[in-house]
Amino acid sequence: MKPSEADLSEWIRLDQARKSYRMGGQQVHALAGVSVSFSRGDFWAIMGPSGSGKSTLMNVLGCLDRLTSGKYLLDGRDVSRLSDDVRSEIRLRRIGFIFQSFHLIPQLTVQRNIELPLHYLGWDEEKSSVRARELAERVGLSERLHHRPAELSGGQMQRVAIARALANDPQIIVADEPTGNLDTTTGAQILELLAQLHRQGKTILMVTHEPDIAKHAEKRLYMVDGKIDWDRSMAP
Secondary structure, eight states: OOOOGGGOOEEEEEEEEEEEEEETTEEEEEEEEEEEEEETTOEEEEEOOTTSSHHHHHHHHTTSSOOSEEEEEETTEEGGGSOHHHHHHHHHHHEEEEETTOOOOTTSOHHHHHHHHHHHHTOOHHHHHHHHHHHHHHTTOGGGTTOOGGGSOHHHHHHHHHHHHHTTOOSEEEEESTTTTSOHHHHHHHHHHHHHHHHTTOEEEEEOSOHHHHTTSSEEEEEETTEEOHHHHTOO
8 A cells, every 4th residue: 555644754765865977088078057846656757858867866766876966875874985786786676677678588488587585585495486376367478488589579568567667566666768668558457556556555656758658657757968957847
């Protein structure tokens, strides 16, 4: 069930977050002093044109990338100061990722792909197998457990990716263009799955460049040139 009002606190926060890197001979400011907070149980759509910084923002929030300067606080803990090993542990235990290109391992079956995070968590084979079967059924793939990714449709592969993202029962789901490679009908099914997860209390942070997709989120944030355009973000 969703968190109570008392639990809906400033859970994820960026303070003057900056991420810069060199491209050729130029310094690129992918994040240019972003300050924003997300409450527990929110469903946000992160929008903006190509190069706006939205994917960089998601990589930082998902502990895949490190800030150049500023702070990233998760549940009061300054993630920007943690070691790579500790950040990896946070990713493993608290964050689930859904990517546009699925990132499934082609040599593994559906079941083994779903089980992968559990292997790193040290689960035994029987317990992992039970969890994978439960999740496969949840996303409508119980008949595909022994198939490999090449034998699946795009929508089925995205469902495997969602099941894998849920394996560790994460508090935060980071979804980067989760419907980008899917047809309209399958994309709608994936969005309904995300809505179900939100109703169950997960925090959903979804990157999209499509307004029709963003409408499925409770809140929207629009980025331009590494900054948040609050006029657009606060528009109805």
